[in-house]
Amino acid sequence: xxxxxxxxxxxxxxAVIPVxxxxxxxxxHTIETALANPKGVRxxxxxxxxEKAFVEYDPHTATLHQMEQAITAVGYGVAKQSLSLKxxxxxxxxxxxxxxxxxRDLSGVVSAAVNLPxxxxxxxxxxxxxxxxxxxxxxxxxxxxTEERSEGPAAADSERDARQREIRRQVRNMLLxxxxxxxxxxxxxxxxxxxGLTPLVPEIxxxxxxxxxxxxxxxxxxxxxxxxxxxxxxxxxxxxMNLLYAVGIGAAYFIAVLNTVWPNAGFGxxxxxxxxxxxxxxAFIVLGRYLEALTRGRTSEAIRRLMGLQPKTARVVRNNExxxxxxxxxxxxxxxxxRPGERIAVDGILIEGYSAVDESMLSGESMPVxxxxxxxxxxxxxxxxxxxxxxxxxxxxxxxxxxxxxxxxDAQASKAPLQQLAxxxxxxxxxGVLGLALLAFLFWFFVGYQTYFDPATRFxxxxxxLGQVGVFGFALLLSVTVLIISCPCAVGIATPSAMMAGxxxxxxxxxxxxxxxxxxxxSRLQMVIFDKTGTLTRGGPSVTDVLPIDGVAEAELVGMAxxxxxxxxHPLGEAIVRAARERKxxxxxxxxxxxxxxxxxxARSRGREVLLGNRKxxxxxxxxxxRLEAEAARFEExxxxxxxxxxxxxxxxxxxVADTLKEHSMDAIRALRRLGLTVAMITGDNRxxxxxxxxxxxxxxxxxxxxxxDKAEEVKRLQAQGKRVxxxxxxxxxxxxxxQADAGIAIGSxxxxxxxxxxVILIKDDLRDVVVAIEIGRRTMGxxxxxxxxxxxxxxxxxxxxxxxxxxxxxxxxxxxxxxxFMATSSVSVTLNTLLLKRYAPSIKRVADATPDGPAVxxxxxxxxxx
Amino acid sequence: MTGGIDVVQHSIRIGVLVSLALGLLFLGAARxxxxxxxxxxxxxMWVSLLSILIALPLxxxxxxxxxxx
Numbered sequence: 001x002x003x004x005x006x007x008x009x010x011x012x013x014x015a016v017i018p019v020x021x022x023x024x025x026x027x028x029h030t031i032e033t034a035l036a037n038p039k040g041v042r043x044x045x046x047x048x049x050x051e052k053a054f055v056e057y058d059p060h061t062a063t064l065h066q067m068e069q070a071i072t073a074v075g076y077g078v079a080k081q082s083l084s085l086k087x088x089x090x091x092x093x094x095x096x097x098x099x100x101x102x103x104r105d106l107s108g109v110v111s112a113a114v115n116l117p118x119x120x121x122x123x124x125x126x127x128x129x130x131x132x133x134x135x136x137x138x139x140x141x142x143x144x145x146t147e148e149r150s151e152g153p154a155a156a157d158s159e160r161d162a163r164q165r166e167i168r169r170q171v172r173n174m175l176l177x178x179x180x181x182x183x184x185x186x187x188x189x190x191x192x193x194x195x196g197l198t199p200l201v202p203e204i205x206x207x208x209x210x211x212x213x214x215x216x217x218x219x220x221x222x223x224x225x226x227x228x229x230x231x232x233x234x235x236x237x238x239x240x241m242n243l244l245y246a247v248g249i250g251a252a253y254f255i256a257v258l259n260t261v262w263p264n265a266g267f268g269x270x271x272x273x274x275x276x277x278x279x280x281x282x283a284f285i286v287l288g289r290y291l292e293a294l295t296r297g298r299t300s301e302a303i304r305r306l307m308g309l310q311p312k313t314a315r316v317v318r319n320n321e322x323x324x325x326x327x328x329x330x331x332x333x334x335x336x337x338x339r340p341g342e343r344i345a346v347d348g349i350l351i352e353g354y355s356a357v358d359e360s361m362l363s364g365e366s367m368p369v370x371x372x373x374x375x376x377x378x379x380x381x382x383x384x385x386x387x388x389x390x391x392x393x394x395x396x397x398x399x400x401x402x403x404x405x406x407x408x409x410d411a412q413a414s415k416a417p418l419q420q421l422a423x424x425x426x427x428x429x430x431x432g433v434l435g436l437a438l439l440a441f442l443f444w445f446f447v448g449y450q451t452y453f454d455p456a457t458r459f460x461x462x463x464x465x466l467g468q469v470g471v472f473g474f475a476l477l478l479s480v481t482v483l484i485i486s487c488p489c490a491v492g493i494a495t496p497s498a499m500m501a502g503x504x505x506x507x508x509x510x511x512x513x514x515x516x517x518x519x520x521x522x523s524r525l526q527m528v529i530f531d532k533t534g535t536l537t538r539g540g541p542s543v544t545d546v547l548p549i550d551g552v553a554e555a556e557l558v559g560m561a562x563x564x565x566x567x568x569x570h571p572l573g574e575a576i577v578r579a580a581r582e583r584k585x586x587x588x589x590x591x592x593x594x595x596x597x598x599x600x601x602x603a604r605s606r607g608r609e610v611l612l613g614n615r616k617x618x619x620x621x622x623x624x625x626x627r628l629e630a631e632a633a634r635f636e637e638x639x640x641x642x643x644x645x646x647x648x649x650x651x652x653x654x655x656x657v658a659d660t661l662k663e664h665s666m667d668a669i670r671a672l673r674r675l676g677l678t679v680a681m682i683t684g685d686n687r688x689x690x691x692x693x694x695x696x697x698x699x700x701x702x703x704x705x706x707x708x709x710d711k712a713e714e715v716k717r718l719q720a721q722g723k724r725v726x727x728x729x730x731x732x733x734x735x736x737x738x739x740q741a742d743a744g745i746a747i748g749s750x751x752x753x754x755x756x757x758x759x760v761i762l763i764k765d766d767l768r769d770v771v772v773a774i775e776i777g778r779r780t781m782g783x784x785x786x787x788x789x790x791x792x793x794x795x796x797x798x799x800x801x802x803x804x805x806x807x808x809x810x811x812x813x814x815x816x817x818x819x820x821x822f823m824a825t826s827s828v829s830v831t832l833n834t835l836l837l838k839r840y841a842p843s844i845k846r847v848a849d850a851t852p853d854g855p856a857v858x859x860x861x862x863x864x865x866x867x
Numbered sequence: 868m869t870g871g872i873d874v875v876q877h878s879i880r881i882g883v884l885v886s887l888a889l890g891l892l893f894l895g896a897a898r899x900x901x902x903x904x905x906x907x908x909x910x911x912m913w914v915s916l917l918s919i920l921i922a923l924p925l926x927x928x929x930x931x932x933x934x935x936x
Contacts, residue, residue, distance in 0.1 A: 234920075234923060239923070247917075251913075431921055434917055434921045435921055438918070441910070442914075445897070445906075445910055446896070446897075446900055470905075471902060471903070471906050472905065472906035475910070476909070
C-alpha cells in the first residue's frame with residue numbers, strides 16, 4: 001500500500017515493495033544498500049521474514065521504477081501484478097492515450113496499454129503500492145466505466161504465488177542436482193562402500209571424466225543461480241551468501257577439473273578431485289533454499305490470513321435491485337445486502353434485519369455477536385445466521401480490516417533493538433567469514449600443513465581419506481569449508497521470523513502490536529498498572545445488593561424501585577431499571593413522578609406511594625430505617641451507594657449500587673501475578689476506598705487520589721524507581737500515561753484501531769488479553785533468544801572446526817559437502833523452532849459468559865443531585 | 868544511479884589494485900617459504916580473490932563518502 005503526506009513542505013510517499021528471492025540476512029543488507037542509492041529515498045527497511053521492502057521516498061526525485069531497477073540489479077525480483085479491465089464508453093483513439101497517460105501517472109503503475117478494438121486496458125502494477133480500486137477510480141474519473149475481466153489475484157495471493165514459484169524452481173533444481181550428485185558420490189566413494197556393495201557399482205563410475213560430465217550440469221544448472229546473483233551483487237559493490245556459495249562451489253569444481261586435465265599440477269593430484277564436493281555442495285544448498293522457501297512463508301501465515309478475509313465481491317442495492325460488484329468499488333453510503341454464510345465486504349451500520357456475526361477472525365472472540373439495526377458491522381467478518389442490509393460507512397483503506405493490516409505491516413517493518421544488532425552482525429558476517437577463510441588459508445599454507453599434516457587424514461563422518469594432497473590443496477580445502485559452513489542466514493532470520501510469528505499470533509487473538517519494540521517491551525515488564533474506572537471496572541454503576549424486609553420479595557422491591565425510575569436519566573436510576581430488566585421483571589409506569597434533588601425520587605406506582613432515596617429523604621418523610629441501618633452502614637463502608645425504598649410510609653428494603661468489575665478482571669489479575677508481575681491500580685478515588693478495592697481484587701499496589709492529568713507523572717515516577725511498567729487503559733483518555741509507559745496497552749478499542757495510542761492495542765474489551773499479550777511477548781522474545789543463541793553457537797563452533805581447529809588433535813577435517821549439509825540445516829532449524837510458536841495457546845482459559853456482572857467494587861458513591 | 872555505478876567502478880579499480888598487491892605479497896612469501904610453483908601461483912590467485920571480495924563492500928561506502936552524494 002502506498003501512502004502520501006507532506007513533510008516540511010516536501011512530499012513524502014511510502015511504499016511496501018514485495019521482494020522475491022531473499023534468502024538470508026545479508027540479502028537484507030544488500031537490498032537496503034541498493035535501495036539507499038536512488039536519490040530521494042529517505043528511509044528503507046527490509047524485512048526478511050515478510051520478504052518486503054518498506055520505503056519512504058520523495059516521488060519528485062525517486063520513482064518506484066528506479067527502486068525496482070535497484071533491486072533487480074543486485075539479483076532480486078519485484079513481484080508485479082496484472083489487471084485487465086473492460087472499458088465502456090470508449091470513443092476515439094485520442095481517449096486511449098488519455099487513459100494510458102492517466103493510469104501510467106499513478107504511482108505504483110508500471111505500464112498501461114489500451115486495446116481499442118477489444119475495449120480493454122491491461123495494467124501492470126506493483127501490488128504493495130497501489131490497489132486495483134485506485135486504478136479503476138482514476139479511469140472512472142475520466143468518464144469511462146470499467147469492469148474487471150479476469151479477477152487479478154490479491155496481493156497476498158501474489159506473494160504466495162511468488163513463493164510457490166520459488167519452491168517449484170528449487171524442486172526442479174533438486175531433481176537435477178540430487179540424482180547426479182548421488183551418482184558422483186557413488187563413483188567417488190566406490191572403493192569405500194560398506195557391506196560389500198563395491199562390485200555393484202561399475203568401475204567406470206569412478207572415471208574422472210565421467211565424474212566431470214556428471215558434475216558439470218549440476219554446477220552450471222542448479223548452481224548457476226549463485227554465480228549470477230554474486231555477479232549482480234558485485235557489480236554494485238555488495239556481497240551476500242550467494243558469494244560464499246559461488247566461491248565454494250566454484251573452487252571445488254575448478255580444482256577438480258584442474259586435477260583431471262592436469263593431474264601433476266600440484267593441486268592435490270588425482271586424489272583431490274572434489275567433484276563430489278562441488279556436486280553435493282550444490283545439492284545441499286539447493287535443498288536448504290527449498291526448505292527455507294517452504295518454511296519461511298509459514299511464519300507470516302496469520303497476516304496473509306487477515307489479508308485473505310477481504311471478500312472479492314459485494315451485493316449492493318442499486319435501483320431497488322441487488323447488484324454484485326467488486327468489493328473495492330463499494331462507496332460510502334451504499335446499501336450492501338448480506339446473506340447467511342457470506343463475508344461482510346466493508347464496514348457499516350446495520351439498517352435492516354438481524355443476525356449473529358462471527359468476528360473471531362478480527363477480535364479472536366469465539367462467540368458470534370448478535371447484530372441488529374443500528375449496530376456496527378465490520379468488513380471481513382462472517383455473517384452466520386440471518387440476512388441483513390447495512391449502509392457502508394468505511395471503504396477501502398479506511399476499513400477496520402485495512403487499518404489492522406496496515407498496523408501489522410508497520411509492525412513487520414519495525415526492528416527491535418535486538419534485531420538491529422543481529423542485522424549489524426549479519427551485515428559484516430560475510431566479510432568476517434571471508435577474512436577467516438583467508439586467515440585459515442594463510443595459516444595452513446605457511447604453518448599448519450608442515451607442522452600437522454598427516455596423510456591418513458580423514459573427512460569427518462566418512463571413511464574417505466585425503467591421501468597425498470599438497471599444501472595448496474589442503475589449505476584451500478579448509479578455506480573453502482570455512483566459507484561453506486558459515487551461515488549468516490540463521491543469524492539474520494532468527495529475530496524477524498520470530499517477530500513475524502509473534503505479531504501474527506497476536507493478530508489471531510485480537511491483539512495488535514505496534515512494532516517489534518512493543519513485543520520486546522511486553523516481554524520485559526515488571527509491573528502492570530490498570531486504570532480503574534472503565535478498565536478494571538465497567539465504568540458505570542450496577543445494582544450489587546438488594547435487601548428486602550417485612551416479607552417483601554426481592555423482585556417486588558426491585559420492580560417497585562424500577563417503576564419510579566423508569567423514565568429517569570440518572571445513572572443510579574438507569575442501573576435499577578437495568579437490574580429489573582435483567583431479572584425479567586415487568587416495569588410498570590409510575591404516576592406523579594417527583595424528583596427531589598440531592599435526595600431521591602417520589603412517585604405513585606400501582607396505587608402505592610413509593611419513595612426511593614437516601615437516608616435524609618427517609619428522615620424528612622419520617623420513614624424508619626432502623627432495621628436497615630446496620631446493613632446500610634456495611635455497604636457504605638464498602639463504598640457502595642445505598643438507596644432506601646419505602647412504600648406508603650414504611651421501609652420495604654434497600655438497594656446498593658456500585659461500579660462493578662468487568663467479568664474477567666480478577667482472572668486477569670490472578671494470571672498476571674502468576675506470571676510474577678506486580679499488579680497496580682491507578683484511580684482518583686480516596687486512599688481508603690481505593691485500598692478496599694485493591695484488597696477485593698487482589699491488587700498489589702494501589703495508586704490512589706491520582707488526577708487524570710497526573711497519571712503519566714505517576715508512571716514516570718515508577719519508571720524512575722527502575723521498574724519496567726505497562727499501563728492498561730483507554731486508548732483515548734489515558735493517552736499520555738500509555739505513551740509514557742514502557743508498554744502502553746489500549747484496551748477495548750473495538751476495530752477502530754486508527755485512533756488508538758499505545759504500543760499494544762486490544763480489539764476486545766477483555767482484560768485477559770493483557771495476559772495473552774504479555775505471554776506472546778515473552779514467548780516471542782524467548783524464541784528470538786533461542787534462535788540467536790543457536791545461530792551464534794552454530795557459527796562460533798562450526799567455523800573454527802571447519803578452519804581446522806581440532807585437526808592437530810583429531811586428524812579429522814570437515815568435508816565441504818558435510819559443511820553444506822550443516823549450513824542448510826542450521827537456518828531451517830531456526831525457522832522450524834520459530835514455527836513452534838504456532839502451538840502457543842493462552843494459559844488463561846476462555847470460559848463462556850456465565851455471569852453478566854463481575855463482583856462489585858466500591859466505586860466513589862454517585863449520589864442523586866450531583867454529589 | 869549513474870553516479871552509483873561510477874562509485875562502484877572506482878571501488879573495483881582500487882579493490883583490484885589492493886588484491887593484486889596482496890597476491891604479489893603472498894607470492895613472494897610462498898616463494899621464500901619454498902612452496903611448489905603451482906601452490907605459489909594458485910595461492911596468490913586465491914588470496915587475491917578473497918582480498919577483493921573482502922575489500923569491495925568495504926571500499927564502496929568509503930568511496931561514496933569521499934565523493935559525496
